Amino acid sequence: MRRFVFLMLCTLLTACGGQQSHDDIRMALAQAPINLDPRYASDAASERINHLIYRPLVDFDEHFRPQPALADWQLLSTTHYRFTLLPDRSPFHDGSTLDAADVAVTYGSLLVLKDSPHTAEFSNIQSIRVVDENTVDFILHEADDIFPSRLIIGILPAEKVQSGHDFSRQPVGNGPLRFLAWQGVLQLERLADGQRFMLQEVKDPTVRVLKLLRGEVDLLQGDLLPELVRYLKQQPEIRVDEVKGSNFSYLGFNLQDAQLAKPEVRRAIAHAIDRQALLREVLVGGSREAGSILPPEHWAGHDALPAYEYDPVLARELLQQAGVELPLKLTYKTSTDAQRVRFATVLQAQLREAGIALEILSLDWGTFFDDVKHGKFQLYGLTWVGIRTPEIYRLAFHSDSVPPKGANRGRFQDAVTDQLIAQGDWRAVSERVHAMLPYVPLWYEGQFVAMRDNISDYQVKADGSWDGLATAKKIVEKKR
């Protein structure tokens, strides 16, 4: 009996996974990627990984202007773009060369997928023609000034697409990192020097910090409460780098609500929020006040929008002007994320000063997001992540973009805004939206990376991408 118990214990213990090498760079992720096929990936983690495994035709500079990544482009007519592949492009990780046919097949396959979240974004493509092995033409149904900015899907090898290869679990691209394996831990390898990476999901923020302190992981980026970041900064073996962020957090209104349809009420709420206090007390370093969705450094951003100053007395006056009986009772919906709930609690206290009684409803993500999309809310809070183009204004504020056809979740209807969007006058759109207040702009959340002191050359990016893995190095002390 004793022998049986001993054998059973041994079996249980040895049935676990294998060991990792100390040379590997190990990163803890709050959320693992879901799908590594760029035609399907829509979650932030998958897109960040895919940006390392694959290369798109077009990428962005620090002002979010489209730049050639794999190809340069010419506008031959208003509906005809020609893309010419750059000569110094890398081959695919399986050794095959990347040419115009791969581009055509990648986008061609995307157009016919019936269950991809990206297919609709390319519905303006009429046809794709391979001119020669380095040149591919995109013919559009209608003129689109920012069409190159849309071509950010990683290019796949045509042969593998046609054979039905499972890119979601076995990605093959031509980016700086090559896929090795994915069994719980995602293993990647840098082509330039063979440096290996182990990316592991660790959902609990406290556990992520403990693993970093214990040396079980070498770095983690974002998704920690500010007090945990402050704690990590005090640890001698940990280095924390912070940068300004570009992901936009906002407070959304339901404009079909009788009270919130009144501009004075929305302005009152904007003036009742002490954003400086929130930035100081609730957010990580690098966070800054926001005036519009696009940050000021964006080529279509606006750096001179007047701020809604914190003024609870003015907020009260505006509510009285609107004929609202105080206290004004409103409901704020948010997810169960600890940071979100904390923000909601502070918001509740701040709005009380202005005569607003805020009820907080914290819902699981699926229910919360479903309620938001279906307009079942008065107020809600969310963040736009990874926004690159001013097309976000069309998606979020155009009258035709009410869900399910877009992300105008507050049901904002304004002919002037629609006209400005149609004209592509993004500065004027920013001003109009800022004045009409379908959202209260809150902040661009700062980005940070916490690393053990033997990690170098990892640059954290404003959009929270993990591109730093393309350059990160690890100093390993050799045992004597």
Added chain:
Amino acid sequence: MLKRLFGVVPVVFGVLLLTFLLVHLVPGDPVEVMLGESASSADRSQLRAELGLDKSLPLQFVNYLSRLAQGDFGNSIHSREPVSAMLAERLPATIRLALLALVIAIAIGLPLGIIAALRANRWPDRIATLTSLTFSAMPHFWLGPLLMMVFALWLGWLPVSGMESSASIVLPALTLGFGLSAILTRMTRASLLEVLNEDFVRTARAKGLQEHQVILGHALRAALLPVVTILGLQLGGLLAGTVITETVFGWDGIGRLLVESIEKRDYPVTQACVLVIALIYVLVNLCTDLLYTQLDPRVRYSR
């Protein structure tokens, strides 16, 4: 026996029906999850038709049953992986963790319960009671990080979390095992105290048997009956996935898969997880009933 086996059928059918209805009645639409916010109404309608979601609920349920009969759980909405492959990957991890937790619970709970009963109302009993009350009062989301701090960070004996090394299973198993051992201690103590006053124990002692023979050979066997029932139920719970422990320790088991699928509104995965969990419960309870007949002759005679 056959009657007991047939009794499982309506339970499983009930679970299938309830899961199907719950998943289809909660807010959220798989088509919206798959296509995002830019798709046209035509695209949505087309995909809805392809997935069979345009049909009536009873018809969808019949289709679901017929696919299940062929062993087809469908594909994940997000990863597009077959759900059966996801279950096959996650279930063994949960089984390993559950069995080790059970071994730990028995190793701690049974001796403590016996000592507490034999030294009732004296200091060993008080220590055992205090220990078990402490363990049962500690929620897993608190005990887990506490064990991590002590055994991983301060002592450096074990990994904090994950599944990379053989030792990774120890802390989550201890977290689960401690809580379960508390229940076992209390059950064993109460049951043994009751049995120790029975006539057959007095008879065994009168026959001149040594005390350890009386306790282990006679009293404990009878006292274990309610303990086995509790163990069966608890094992069912452990095998069904321990959501919090698996999440805290990054253990890729079925409980974590279920929570993730609910968060992402990945309906085929949620349905399959709930079904498998229910089947495990039913099977473990069936096994407990069968074991009961082996432990207690009266149950066999009364058949």
